[in-house]
Every structure is written in C-alpha cells, then in structure tokens.
Amino acid sequence: MRIWLPLDSFAQAMGGEEVAAAIVVEAKARGVQLQLTRNGSRGMAWLEPLAEIEVGGVRHGFGPMTLADVSGLFGDLAAHPKALGPVEELDWMKGQTRLTFARVGVIDPLSLEEYRAHGGLVGLDRAKAMTKAQIVAEVTDSGLRGRGGAGFPTGIKWKTVSEAAGEQKYIVCNADEGDSATFADRMLMEGDPFTLIEGMAIAGLACGATKGYVYIRSEYPVAIRVMNDAVLVAREAGVLGPQFDMEIRVGAGAYVCGEETALLNSLEGKRGVVRAKPPLPALQGFMGRPTVVNNVISLASVPVIMAKGAAHYKDFGLGRSRGTIPLQIAGNVKFGGLYECAFGLTLGEIVDKIAGGCFTGRPVKAVQVGGPLGAYFPRALFDTPFGYEEFAAKDGLIGHAGLTLFDDSTDMLAMARFAMEFCAIESCGKCTPCRIGSTRGVETLDRLARGDASAMPILTDLCNTMKLGSLCALGGFTPYPVMSAITHFPDDFARSKEAAE
Amino acid sequence: MLDSDAQTDRIAEILDAHLGLEGPLLPILHAIQHAFGYVPDSAIPQIAAALTISKAEVHGVISFYHDFRDKPAGRHVIKICRAEACQAAFGNSVADRAKQKLGIDWHETTPDGAVTLEPVFCLGLCACGPAAMIDGKLVGMLTPKSVEKLIDEVVK
C-alpha cells in the first residue's frame, strides 16, 4: 500500500510529521506493507497535512489529517471523514495551469526516476543539442521575465552573461524569498528540487558557466535539506558533474540579502550590503566574474520552456506578462496557498473566487500585492488584471506574486508604520534615505497616530526622498505600501487628537 | 561547554573543512554556531588569521546578520513571525501572549535561561499563519491559547 504525505513545511507546521509517524505505526500494527512517500505540497494549505492514496489508479485526497484520522486510511476509504475525492478534480486544482509546478506534490521529490517519468530532463537533453545562442534565443522568445520581483527578461540577462568574456562564470539562484506572503520558491525546492537543478544546468549551458550556487534563506530548513539531498542524487546520476556542478549556501537572516548585489556580497562572505550598479552582476558578479542571478521560479520555469518550446509557454498570459505565475495567497484567507495560472486574472477573481475571501468571514479591506515593498489595493482596484504593467499602472507591483488579504478590522496606519519599521530593521545601512528615512518614517507615523495632522506633508516628502534617493528597492519601494495605504484608506490616517488620547 | 583548547581545536577543524570553498565565511560561521550555539568572541582572531582578513571584518560580518549570536541563547529558542501575512491572521495577539507568558520582550531570554524569544520575518508559512519556529520545529495557525500551551510543553 502506498500513501503520499507531504514533507512540505505547510504540512510539517500543521502536524504532518506526527501524522507520518502514526501512519507507519498503524501500518505495522496491521501488518500492512507500507510505502510512505513524502511528496511536496499540492499548494492547498488549508488541507495540510493532505494524505493521498490511489484508488482505481486515481489519487484520492484526505485532509486536513489529524492523528485521529490515521486508522481510517486503512479502512473503508469512501467512508473516511476527511475524504476529498480525486485530488486533481478539486476546484483549486482544476482551475490551474501547472507548468512550473507540474510535478510538485505529485512525485517523490528525491526520486530522479519519477522525475524522468514525469517529463523531467527532457529540456536539458534538448538544450544539450543546441548552441548557447539557440538556448538563449529560446528563453528570450518564451517571454519569461524574472519572477524575483523586477521582471527583467531572463533571456536578455543570459545573453549578456553568455557573451561576456571570462574563464569562470556562475549561475547563482536567488532562493532568499524574504517577502511575506511568498512561498513558491520554498514549495518548489521542497517538492521538485530537480526542476531547479535542471533549470540551472540549462542556464550553465546557455552562458558557458560551470558552477552554480543556490542561496537559500536560513528560515527554510526543509528546503535546505531537500536541496542538499537532491544535489547529491543528481551528482551521483551524472546530471551534475564537471560540466556543471552546484553548491547549496545558507543565508543568515537578512532580508536585504535577497537584493542581488547584497546576495553576491553575502555569498562571498561579506556583509550583505548593496553594491552600486554598474557594474552589472552579469558582467562583474560573484568574485567579480560574469554571473547570472535569477530567482528560483525563473530558473525552474526554464525546463518546461525547453521541453515544450518557447511558443507553448508564451501562449499563456497577458500583454507583456507571458506564461504562468504561481500566485501565493496568504494572510486572513479562507483558501490560501499556491495557485499557478496564466497571467491576466483580475485581483477580484483571485481574492473572491479562488481565495474565498477572509477566514474571519468579514469583508476584505485591503490586499497587499508583492510582499513588504508592495502596495495595498482596495476593493475599488480589484478589476486590475494580474500582470507587471497592469499593476505598475495602478502604482503597485506584482513582485514575487504574493498576495496578503486583510479584513476590515485592519488599521492601515499600523500597516504603514510596520512597513517603515521593517525597512529600518532590515536596511543594510549603505544609503541614508533608506537607513535614516525609515526611522524618521516610523516617528512621523507615530505623530499621525497621535492626531498630529501636520505630520502628513512631512511623511509624503520623506517617501519621495526615499523613492528617489535610495540605492535599492528596499528604501526605494517602502513608500509603496505607505503611500498606497494613505491614498486608498485616508480615513485610517485622519485621527482626531481626542480619539488618539 | 568546551574548555578553550578544545574550542580552538574544534574551530580549527571547522576552518580546515571550509577553506576550499569560494566565499567560506558564512558557512564557517554557521558551522561554529552549530557547534557551540553561538560564535564566541575568542573565535574571531582564529577565523581572521585563517582567512587572512582583519578581525574587524569578521566582527563586521557577524554583527551584520540577525542569525549569528555572540552569546549563548536560552535552552529553547522560540521565533515568532512578525511579517504582514501573519499579522493579517492576528499574529500580533499571539506574540503579545507569548511575551506576557514568558515575561520578556523580543531578543530577551527568561531569567532562568530557559527560553529566548526572537522575531522572524516570514517562515514561508504565510497561508497557515500565524507561524512560529520552536527549537527548529515549524508550527502554524497559532492562537494566543495554543502558543501558551506550546510554551508550557517546551519549558516543562
């Protein structure tokens, strides 16, 4: 008997390890020969831990599992109190276009055999038969843009590195994923690590780089373990080797190290301060050598592009946002998790139809899109289609595609203050607008909270200075959450002195 | 606690194992913290000499990163997520209850040395927040009540 139970952090946080242990004990007690596969998560966080068992060749789901539900997995499955039916038939699964996440939750993350059986390594094999320029052209044609936040075309970045002179070049994967409301990188690394390895190997071929690094934040112990194991398996099987090999590195709890130049400094063993650009990392990156820095999802989308062709990928999407995007829906949400679909759904469709609104059952007041540097969107802007340009046109950004829902009990002044506080805590200290501006921002918001309306023009000025004068987007984009909160929720900032006292 | 000779030897071993890496300092600091629970000040000259960088540089790196400690933590470390998605799920009330129950604020350790409380900015559990990490174990969907219970279990 085979049972799948995720090793994914969502499942672990909801008691998955205890359930897994109980499944083993129960099987033993019943004398059942058990094959327990620790898969990735399907992305339905509210159903974790989600057990799966094959019934008539179709995987059925049971969740969220508690210890009390374990024995039922060995009885009449149709009568199981947590039976959900065929997993792929659930509304959440049916609505998706899973290209990058096609295998996550499906296969055993560390089985190269299952990886291959589900279409893995087809892209790398195809790339091996192509020239560097052909691979770069394929990725460029797909329209893939960086999923780390800035949305820079991946193929163009690769072209620069590919054509740069240099004995030693590097592929660096940015797995720092520090944004609140994001977990796509984590889920991919935990659930289908070979896809990232394959994507990096293809990048290596395209750019003439023989060495890769994955910089994973220390807050992700499960992803670190799975990636390390996967690298060993891949090396053993010859997928990694002298032609291209990689190392897993671990961050040390600094949000700013997600910024690519700070990340490179950190990887070199320095303080994670931001470097001025130019020089571009593509030309003088890790150790001063030509380096591709790409987000996990950018790199992990390359294998399917190479396997199915640029046109297949490019066919999905909207405007200049091509392909699919793994939405990460979080916060005060009824159905939260990862939902991969073509660009172009409206914010309202995502919030009301897919996410089902807030778990408190109260109205959604605001959605922060794009992490701590992203803007707060009110319901009045829920018709905004999910795409890079579309969100920019509304003074927002999609960032790494995390969405946090807040209900109507939220105090937006407090959220604006938190944005400034977070910037102050995480600033690398190199530039003044970010380092000092954020601290002043907290003080100014405290004045507003005390009913001192004269602080408002000072805050607006401060935001402008941070926007224009910061070295990177930490200081430069912190004004997005602050100003959007002020613009869309003015009532929360208009405190009378009496009320404040 | 190791005596100082044993500590020097252990650090020398760690340095040896990492010197072949490109950019070895962070892996070295992680390994030292893993071995001792913190990065002892006395390790700094030894690291600096091995990497031929200044002591100030090593110190600068250690102090830059939130993860590295210059003194031991409590016997248990509770990290509670303070980031936006967990706040949206009422994480502040969980953090407040934990502080109240432990009688300490962020970055502090209880007087008996049992628990250190730290903020963390996202554990990637944002769809099942409020989230925390207790001695390396992940927990989600916390409530003020459940965090109290978890603290009881940890300190007992």
Ligand SMILES: Cc1cc2nc3c(=O)[nH]c(=O)nc-3n(C[C@H](O)[C@H](O)[C@H](O)COP(=O)(O)O)c2cc1C
């Ligand atoms: C403060 C800050 C934090 C960032 N954090 C991340 C991160 O955690 N992961 C990421 O991929 N990109 C992050 N970025 C963006 C990177 O600087 C860079 O644009 C990205 O890694 C490039 O890869 P891509 O083109 O594949 O998106 C951050 C940027 C800033 C300014």
Ligand code: FES
């Ligand atoms: S915001 Fe708390 S786990 Fe991500």
